[in-house]
Amino acid sequence: MKLVKNIGLVLFLVGLTIFTSLVFTGDFKMTDEIMRSNLSESELLNLETRLTSEVVEKNYSTSLSFGNDVIRIYNETNQQFRDAQQWDKVMYTAPKEFASKLARASSAGWIPQHKSLLFFLTFGLGILGSLMFVLAELKLGGPAGIKNNGVYHSAATNRGWIGISAFVFLVSFYILLYYFPFALTNVIGVVDPVKHLFNPADFASQWFLYGFMYCTVMIVMGARMIIKYRHNNYQIVRTIVVVFFQVIFAFLLVEILPLFDLPARDLKNAWPLDYSFLFEWNVTELLDSGHFGKFLFVWGIVLSLVIIPVMVYFYGKRWYCSWVCGCGGLAETLGDPYRQLSNKKLWAWKLERWMIHGVLVFAIIMTIFTGYLTYNVIQNPTMESKEYLFGFSAYDVRELYGFLIGSIFAGVIGTGFYPIFGNRTWCRFGCPLAAYMGLVQRFKSRFRITTNGGQCISCGNCSTYCEQGIDVRAYAQKGQNIVRSSCVGCGVCAAVCPRGVLKLENGPEANRFGNEGPIVLGNNGFELNQ
Amino acid sequence: MYVYMGHMRWSDIKPYEDWFWIKNRIDLVEDWVTSIDYQKKSINTKSGKSFSFDKLILALGSKPNKFGWPGQELKAVQGLYSKQDLESLEEISASTKQAVIVGGGLIGVELAEMLLSRGIKVTFLVREKKFWSNVLPMQEADLISRHIRKHHVDLRFETELAEIIDDGNGRAGAVITKSGEKIPCQLVGLTAGVSPNIDLVKESELETKNGILINTFFETNIADVYSIGDCAQFREPVAGRRALEQVWYTGRIMGETLAQTICGTRKQYNPGPWFNSAKFFDIEYQTYGNVNPTLSENEIEFYWEQAGGEKCIHFVWDKNTGIFKGINTFGIRMRHELFDQWLRKNALIDEVMMNLKAANFDPEFYTHHEQEIIEAFNRASGKNIQLKPKTWWRNLLNA
């Protein structure tokens, strides 16, 4: 079994190495023909001369260098138009998307001809290897039970060199994904065979790659989670459900809906986490897409304003954060090995409250701006400068939000920093939906974590493994229940507690907070709660 | 334990962050007390400092028992109690492949789990017929013994240590049991119980016996000097309790009670119904009330064990009155507050059995065994108790 595990590790590393090296290799050459068939008429008019003299027929060995040249030319050309105030000539495609399109078309040589083989050598080996690694634990890990031996001794999980490497890898990946997608051209091509399963005529985008990776990672790490907590049905059910929602709703449905000419939307993604819900392109597309589109629009509103608070009232925010949400799902699967790294200090809690509620306020303000814009687009099509409210442009506000919160915070920091700050950095410090649900959970909900009388021995396992950095012990050792806005109900505190002290449950709001006196149950010298 | 096994760092097991003490105006001093002057009301420490006091609370804890075994002072022979023990264990582990643990109680099983987590082979010598069968009824002792063996511990019953043999370098190299068997090892864990750590005060005017003698107000024979926790011994224990109570929960209750006295409301030690808990590898144990290793004359029992042999429940009640006396539960969590109430108001076994669903504290989605338990109970007792539907448990508290 040890051998199986080690072979698995080797296979995984081989797959990962090939995957990574794809970014640094390749053959990119744009022929004149490729240029002509991929540029629009106006683009051709604007860029033909410079592209032909500087890029066409030139050999590039990475898509990054190719893309950088293209972007430079694109931006410089645009700048000339701006300087000359030729506003009608300025091009509005995002430069990185423009470069991605050309890079994909210009990819030549061995790699694009062997996509299926490469798919097997990267994803195939990676999945096979990691599954072997994970499944071997069934035998190696001994009888079912808490498996935290060596967590703080391992360089992978104690911010050692493996953790730091994982951190560098993840952050680099997110930076390329968000800001230099053309650098990933080869890698994106590798999942083309998968994309063809949905639509033989279409090619994968960076978001398809991301979605596909997200799903495979969640399935493999979900299997790991289930094996690790196989004595705990709460964890098993929860993990299956959250993986299900990711694969079916966030991935498959989004791929399948467009095949029926329906808008591709993730039905479980709720505002304000889905911050583009009220963007004018979203709303107009939905309203123009027949009954289903209108349904999606209404569904989005009902989900955020009715279903979410009502469900949080009955079950706590865990129903979303740990059972449905994609961000939460990744945190609970890929992120599980890092949950102990969240900061438990009081100052971190204070910072958390400022940050997460700050983001919520920002999200609301941003939504007001875009909502105003969208309203004008639909109701006052003739109005000029529809986007200006209080002197600010809705485009600017939402671009800022998308950059700071949508990509830097949620992606680069939220996931890239798993091995450093723990697995729920985004959920704890940044997610506006979590903030919103947290307010409901804290002030009007039937959910609490009940502390079992006086049984706590102050050992600290619960606090250590709380991914949200809640000092669970501080409550438990006083016999108090845990009622905290940030608790995502992952149930791990209850799982790791060696004395069976904690139970996540829903019940009447009365007595929700448990023991309020200084004396813990078991001491007759005092009357409880008096 | 958890630091050694890598579950937590040292900083994680501190019950409060360091600022807590300062904020609450508590001076936390790390030092050894070397002597106490009761007349001058001051204590002196190893680093040469001295502190005066108005009131003194002695909570010195315990130290591991050593019964004069030959070789017990060798290197790599140690108990498991203090931070120093933890540090020395850490140091010795690196050069240890096999270990022998002497004494089958809670600390012994904890040490076994720790050593196994580092890939050290463990031979576990237990004097009793089964693991901890001096405290647990035989059924439970047997269940836990099987579980310990499942974790590949070489568990030996009715085996006692005779001597520890030098490996030639002043370090333990093997142990010899009373039956003459020689077991090679590089580490010997002595976990045959603890006794009050009272060396500091033994030769003083403070009255001691096994521990520091106190009344039920924790007062020693010297005014303004109190003692609580593992090191304290009641001259007259409160009803149904022992003179020495060396568990965590009683230590905390004593602390809570004495704090009232120190703050001006003199309070007597008056613990509620007994409860305790532990974890043996993967099996959690909780107990409420009293379940003794052997039934007393007027007691009657019901024992249920899950088919897999990893969960069990043991109920004891009074034969004549039907009053519920206690429960041991392994692998099933139970609500403290409900059992506390039932024990206090002398609830009948029938009431307890009826409300098993409300009493269950397992996480959601766990397999429930109440129906199976109640059916077995009815068969065994000839009763016909029906489970009440799962009511929100707090409704029962004041019912």
Ligand SMILES: Cc1cc2nc3c(=O)[nH]c(=O)nc-3n(C[C@H](O)[C@H](O)[C@H](O)COP(=O)(O)OP(=O)(O)OC[C@H]3O[C@@H](n4cnc5c(N)ncnc54)[C@H](O)[C@@H]3O)c2cc1C
């Ligand atoms: C490995 C292990 C496992 C256990 N498991 C359980 C369990 O599962 N359930 C349970 O209920 N109980 C358990 N116990 C018992 C429980 O830990 C003790 O009953 C409890 O800690 C006693 O508290 P105390 O305050 O009396 O003493 P301690 O916690 O021992 O504190 C005594 C303190 O006094 C200090 N001290 C002693 N002498 C001096 C001096 N001269 N100068 C300065 N400081 C001094 C010591 O350094 C120590 O910090 C376990 C004990 C051990 C060792």
Ligand code: SF4
């Ligand atoms: S308090 Fe417990 S359930 Fe809530 S987030 Fe922390 S570990 Fe998860």
Ligand code: SF4
């Ligand atoms: S894990 Fe359990 S016993 Fe340990 S501090 Fe938390 S609630 Fe208390």
